[in-house]
Amino acid sequence: MGEQVEVRSADGGAFHMYVAIPERGSGPGLVLLQEALGVTEFMRATADRYAAEGYVVAVPDLDGRIEPEGALTDADLDRAMELYQQFDIERAVDDIAVTVAALRDRAEHVGGVGVIGYCLGGRLAVLAAARTKVDCAVGYYGVGITEHLEEMDRITVPVALHYGSEDTHCGHEVAAVQAVVDRHEHMSLWVYQRADRAFANDFRPYHDKVATDLAYTRTLSLVRGAIGPHFDLEAVWDLHLYHEFVTKDASAVLKTMVDDPYVNIAPTVMGGVGHDMLLRFYKYHFVDVHPDDTKMIPVSRTVGVNRIVQELVLCFTHDREIPYLLPEVAPTGRYMEIAMVAIVSFHGDMIYNEHIYFDQASVLVQAGLIDPEGLPVTGAEVARKVLDKDIEPNRLMPGWGASESLPLT
Template identity: 40%
Template sequence: MPEITIQAADGGSFMAYVAKPRQTMAPVMVVIQEIFGVNQVMRDICDDLAADGYIAICPDIFWRQEPGIQLTDKTEAEWKRAFELFGGFDVEKGIDDLIATVKVGREIEGSNGKVGTIGYCLGGKMAFLMAARSDADCNVSYYGVGIDALLNEATGIRNPLLMHVAEEDKFVPKEAQAKFIAGLKGNGNVTIHVYPGMDHAFARVGGEHYNRDAAMQANQRTAEFLKKNLK
């Protein structure tokens, strides 16, 4: 079952890549894409989560603009198209699609009923919003963008949220980081780790700013967080 179709709340449907573990009655992780679509990087993350015992579902949240697009971070033309899609992305409809995906995750064959989300870049922002607006059991945000402008959402966070922040993120200025870190400090459901010297997408294998040590540390923290909250 490499792909499934999910019905959107406002009509239409979208594709989601699915990776399943060998065992049944497993928790589900909704993997939220970067600005490059459900590409090989996202599919590899799903496959790794399946190897760790999770059902991983990565929905195509760009489907309203260009269904099935898969870009890389290797060419200027692909970066340009990725930013066009990012600029045209409807966050509100994206959240609706992710909530629909969580619902499917609770009911999909082999699910134990528990569902978390994990997102990167744009997906990191969406994971933050899912923590505030959805009933997902836990959420993980890797170098989410624009979160400083979303602090009014923080009061809605009632389930655990883990955030990985790149100290030298070229898309999230230090002032923005300081603002949301301070703004979330009083919420006991939120755990934030800052990675000194790291740039955006430090955990993207093969990416320009990939850092093996920092990625391993973040991923280990994520693994422990998911085990605690979903297994």
């Protein structure tokens, strides 16, 4: 998605930056600040990902004047440390300021500019927030921030910092940095349990997917809140459902999704990965399989910065095979009520993936394929309890009645 651009620095020199443009052609700006390993494949891939979120992204090669195009890997850590010893923090901050100005001058840029930095870049992100005209800053496992606590105390823009609990390189700094964060409502700090150094870098052995995904959502929340862009995710999800259940147009369903989406209907392991597999799934195994009396009863919907959680009850008469729900099961003619949860993730304003969950045991009971007698399962009661909290609970628990007379304190 990106291109290499040369930028003239304030001291008369020059450096390169990798620039990625969002598909929509314009957006707010983000400056990504490198690890000590340089502008690596991880940094470029991360720039592309944020471009997919709607940002014009620049990744300056801040040590390029020491070793041009010097992207390294874990195998080159000794060389990376040599370069780090030569790294000029003050000049790097000047180059970041130039990068921010260059980004604002681009025709594609609209709105504010934020910075996100990793490792060395985490420290630089804090300094950029203190010394340059950025609108927000995020630092991942920044080393050396404790050398700038007084400057950090004077930052007025939103700041978020992420650390792994097992990081021995900068873990000792967290308490001092947390003390500054605690004095400011516009600052936040998170520590991810069991995560190590460089946990957000999926090109390195320390990668922790759970911590990475959570930190990414928190980062996006801060950045979107400060500089946008703001998307109506509910409208996209509603359009997606409209084409799934009303127009039954598989091609239109896919137009609400990214180029390479995936869907996992967890209880039956149905769905697909990639455009062509999902188009086939929707066209031949989903949009045309629902009975005519199908209805969805919404229960709740939670909307986040890049995710929607939809709780609903799906009701229908089982008058035809429903491959994703009851594959190879002939129509039973039974009326069914199924509680479902869909967790829908977005890249920008396009659906990236869906994880769909329901209680398959309750489906099988309602289809007459499981006799619930003597088993800890129920049928339509699962969905009905979701809709009506006053339905008596705990009927499958033999000891429930016996505890009624027992003391509560």
